[in-house]
Amino acid sequence: MKEFEPKIIGFCCNWCTYAGADLAGVSRLQMPPDFRMIRVMCSGTIDPLFVMEAFQKGADGIFIGGCHIGDCHYQTGNHRTKKRVAILKKILSYLGIDPRRVRLEWVSAAEGQKFAEVVTDFVAEIKRLGPNPLKRKFEA
Amino acid sequence: MIEKLKKLAKEYLVSGKVEVIFGLREKDNHLAPHIFTKVEELDSLVVSPQYPLFYTCRPSKKNIIRLIEEKYPDIKIGVIVKGCEERALIELAKRNQIEMKNIEILGVACSREEAVECKCPRPYPNHPLLGEKVEGVFEDKNIEGLLNKGWSERLAFWQSQLSKCIKCYGCRNACPLCFCQDCAMEQELWSKIGEIPPEIPMFHFIRFYHLADRCIECGECEKACPMDIPLLTISKQVRKDVKELFNYESGLDVKQESPLLTTLDEMPMKEGANE
């Protein structure tokens, strides 16, 4: 049987996590290949509908990366992200989508190492959880 | 109780405390909202948990109270409300959908039986002029069944429920807090136009998420659904979560801003919730 290769979408804030990812790349840290990144200007621009849309289109996990609280370049964008993600996860769980499929992390531009770690960990977690259950509809 | 209410409403009119009364009228065996201007008319006044007074009028997407306010800007209006309707008014005022400047609230509490019928958690307005504050309903057999189940069983439950959807938009149209000019549920981007059932769970997720901090648990969405989808089950649970996370309840106080519109400093979130 072919090993499950998850599709993971990462919404990353331009100012921190995206730069952190860049640093991880430049430092040649080992990174799982299953991670597709979408750069956004602030984690506060990530509408939970984007996350649901990604699930609907077959993503197995969604990573959201923003600046640490206090460091958002738009002051409080990430305050909203944090609140929205909390509610999003609750709704996902009632609908039967394991909320661990969504991961919110704060990663600064200097934290290339942390980026590599959290992403590796997340990819491993999604591998454990298996394919997105909404996808079965397409494959059946 | 209805006789007492009629008497009270008449007093409000006669004394000039208000110039008109907005409430439900029974005419030829039908109930409908009505603006009462004369004392005699008030003999046909009724209250009913089955008929909401405040709905979003289409196509303007304005609440009926807003339309009345616009049409009669200088008239003092007495409005007869049950608990859910008062919460709707408060939440609408908080979100600048109505003014409330000339609105005088006449609050009526519902009975325990009525609360059970509506699965209402708070069957009374903040200051009822009539009726007693009886205990609300918190348990929900659907969610209790769901919470004890695993992810795949929950998903299977909702896939079968939501696939009954005929996309009539009744749930949205009946909701007093659905007032966006451009509704995401109508946008091709999120849910294909002309496709039945709509994408699951995206279509319904839009409502659950957008109403997370607004839902006042009136149950109108579920009552409106012709396919008997237990929509309130999720909304109720989310409202409970919002309360636990932020110690916030919609529809109680105009001055209390929504947690989703405020920063963590203004309204903190209980820690550990993102895990």
Ligand code: SF4
């Ligand atoms: S119970 Fe339904 S209709 Fe009433 S406010 Fe909540 S979502 Fe809207």
Ligand code: SF4
């Ligand atoms: S009222 Fe029921 S059938 Fe109509 S759109 Fe809403 S969920 Fe679907």
Ligand code: FES
């Ligand atoms: S700018 Fe990075 S989270 Fe707002």
